[in-house]
Amino acid sequence: MEKPQKLAVLIDADNAQPSIIDALLAEIAKYGTAYVKRIYGDWTSPKLKGWKEVLLTHSIQPIQQFGYTTGKNATDSAMIIDAMDLLYSGNFDGFCIVSSDSDFTKLASRIRESGLMVYGFGEKKTPLPFVAACDKFIYTEVLRADEQSEENQKRWSTQELRRDKKLIRLLQEAADATSDESGWAHLGALGNYIAKQSPQFDPRNYGYKKLSELVKATGLFEIDERKSFNGPKAIYVRNKRK
Missing domain, CATH: 3.40.50.1010 (5'-nuclease)
Incomplete structure (x- = not known):
C-alpha cells in the first residue's frame, strides 16, 4: 500500500x-x-x-x-x-x-x-x-x-463539450499518446498524461464527477470495461476516429 x-x-x-x-x-x-x-x-x-x-x-x-x-x-x-x-x-x-x-x-x-x-x-x-x-x-x-446536490450541478452537454476545442484536443492527444497498438488506452494512464499537460484540468469543471463520465459524454470515444482478477474493472478508451 x-x-x-x-x-x-x-x-x-x-x-x-x-x-x-x-x-x-x-x-x-x-x-x-x-x-x-x-x-x-x-x-x-x-x-x-x-x-x-x-x-x-x-x-x-x-x-x-x-x-x-x-x-x-x-x-x-x-x-x-x-x-x-x-x-x-x-x-x-x-x-x-x-x-x-x-x-x-x-x-x-x-x-x-x-x-x-x-x-x-x-x-x-x-x-x-x-x-x-x-x-x-x-x-x-x-x-x-x-457541496451542492447533483440535481443543482450543471453538466455540459455533448454539444457544449465538443465546442470546447481545447478540451477535445487534450483528450484525443492523451488517448493517442497512451494507447497500445490497437488504439486502446487505459483510463488511468490517460488521466496521468492530462495532469502533466494541464494542471487545472478537472472533470468537475464540466459538471462530471469522474473522468470516465466526461470522456463518455463527448461521444468521441469507445469505452471498454475489462474485468480484472484482483480488483475493480479496468476502463479503456479509444478514439472513434481511429
Whole structure:
C-alpha cells in the first residue's frame, strides 16, 4: 500500500473564502495528510472575521501579519518565508497553496524544483502562470459545487463539450499518446498524461464527477470495461476516429 503524502497546507486568508474550508480539507485528504495547517492574514482586520469562526473547528493555526504599508501585501511575504522554512526541514512530500494570487508562482516553481508536489487551490480568476507552476490546480468554484446536490450541478452537454476545442484536443492527444497498438488506452494512464499537460484540468469543471463520465459524454470515444482478477474493472478508451 502506498504511503500517504505528508502535506503542508498554507492558506492566504486575503485571497480565499472560509465557506470552502470543509470541501477544501476533504479534497486535500485525497492527496495525503495535512501535518501542518496555517493561515496568514491581519487578524485585527474585520474582513477576516469569517475565518476566525472556522479556525478552531479545523485546527488551523492563524499566523498574524500586520499590513505595514497601504497597498502592499505583507501576508504573501510571511507565507513564502514559512514555506521555505518548511521546505528546508525535509519533513514534507508536498505543499497545498490556497490563494488566487500570482505572487506565489515563483514559490510553487521553487518547491517543484526540489522534487515535491504542489497542489494549488484558487478561484477561476487565478492567473495562468501560478496555475501552470503547480502539479495540480483545483478551482475553488468546483469545491463549492461539490457541496451542492447533483440535481443543482450543471453538466455540459455533448454539444457544449465538443465546442470546447481545447478540451477535445487534450483528450484525443492523451488517448493517442497512451494507447497500445490497437488504439486502446487505459483510463488511468490517460488521466496521468492530462495532469502533466494541464494542471487545472478537472472533470468537475464540466459538471462530471469522474473522468470516465466526461470522456463518455463527448461521444468521441469507445469505452471498454475489462474485468480484472484482483480488483475493480479496468476502463479503456479509444478514439472513434481511429
